[in-house]
Amino acid sequence: MTPPADATTAGRARTPIDRIGATVLNELVQSIVTGEYAPGDLLPPESVISVQFGVSRTVIRETMKRLQEKGMVTVAQGRGTHVNPSTSWNVLDPSVLTAMIENDSTLGVLDDLSVVRGALEAAMAAAAARTVDDDARTRLRESLETMEAHVDDSAAFREADVKFHLAVMELADNGLAENIARVLIAHAVGSDRFTGVDPAHAFELTLAEHTAILEAISAGDAEAARLAMSEHILGSWSRRRLPSKKRS
Template sequence: MAANDQKRPRVRGDIQASIARSIAKGEFAAGENLPPEAELAQKFGVSRTALREAIKGLEAKFMVKSRPRVGTSVLPQEEWAILDQDVLSWIADLLNVNIFIEAVLEARRAIEPAAAVLACRRANLTDLSRIENALNAMSAATGNPDAFTDADLAFHEALLMASHNPVFAQFVHSVRAGLNLMLLASNKSVEDYSRTIASHKILLDALTMRDEKAAQNASLTLLAHANEDLKRKNKT
């Protein structure tokens, strides 16, 4: 019983990943129905119950929609929860990374400068300390893109949380996987992190001084630098 309980999540995840990748590759086109339950269950060597659990997981991520007496149809890619950690991991190597990263950057341009302005008004000492700690971690991680990206992500999460806007706070959770992918690509495109650290420091200083215009400009400059780094990477 315990062994089955431990195995089921892995099996469900394997089925979800396989179906998701088939959908992403176009084997099951948008609007089409997936094969019948019995056929899929036999293909994966699992019970119909396990298959249904996997399908429900894909439905929760808006990749498919199940309807009684109709079947399970594939939804258009625009509806997929593409920022979901699982979805992104399933289809990452089938994704046009450049287009995806540009979309994440567009969203950040719309949200982060506004969050910086709100943080100037609302951030408390704990918020500012969290942002500063992330910046210190970035400085300590130079030469290690993965560790630097972790700290970079923590900085931007702390900034959004410091806005004390509940919608911006949710943005942190919804884009974490996509933001991590973008930051890692940007950070791997340069060998010297001094400009990145300096631009983050300017933003922190503006927040500390409660200078809304300076914070907004610093956020925009920081994002412009990230865009430049990504374009440089694409040219090499």
């Protein structure tokens, strides 16, 4: 993940990128994520990319600035634009994360995402347990009851599932962790690879795991809440994960 911009950069107003520029940007993000342009590669000059996409050099120049903000390239005057390794990318940037998931043939990105999400949400569940009160217990119980009421409706059940997790996050009162977890959820749940294939009685298993989380938080048992949330997220991913080739 790239570090935050310094105060000088953050204070500058960014020029809005138009629809054409956004299309060019997304295509270049895809090209870098898929390895068409590998780490260390020098991107073609602005004039070449301009002809390739049929847009002005001004659009390409703005696109390169956006790629640099995402940590995907380094623009050096007189030396061209080099592609950065994935460890430098801002993986919480929506277009970067979406492209990584879409091109995740080994499911390695989603494996890593589940581990990170599990750790974050486990910590937040523990925090929620430490400060739980009657209002929090009621809110979580109502979220679970909504899941139970929609166990025969896949879309509604999944929506209620996400809302349960968001409720736990809000109760934890950790804005940074919640923000990161929300990004991970938002850009994963729309992927067929993330959804995978549910085994028999998947929703019943999910309900049982959410009940364990609720009971641990309600009891004020931080360690039990942490373990219950971690086991749920990693176990749920393991159950529905599609077969894939191993990462090289």
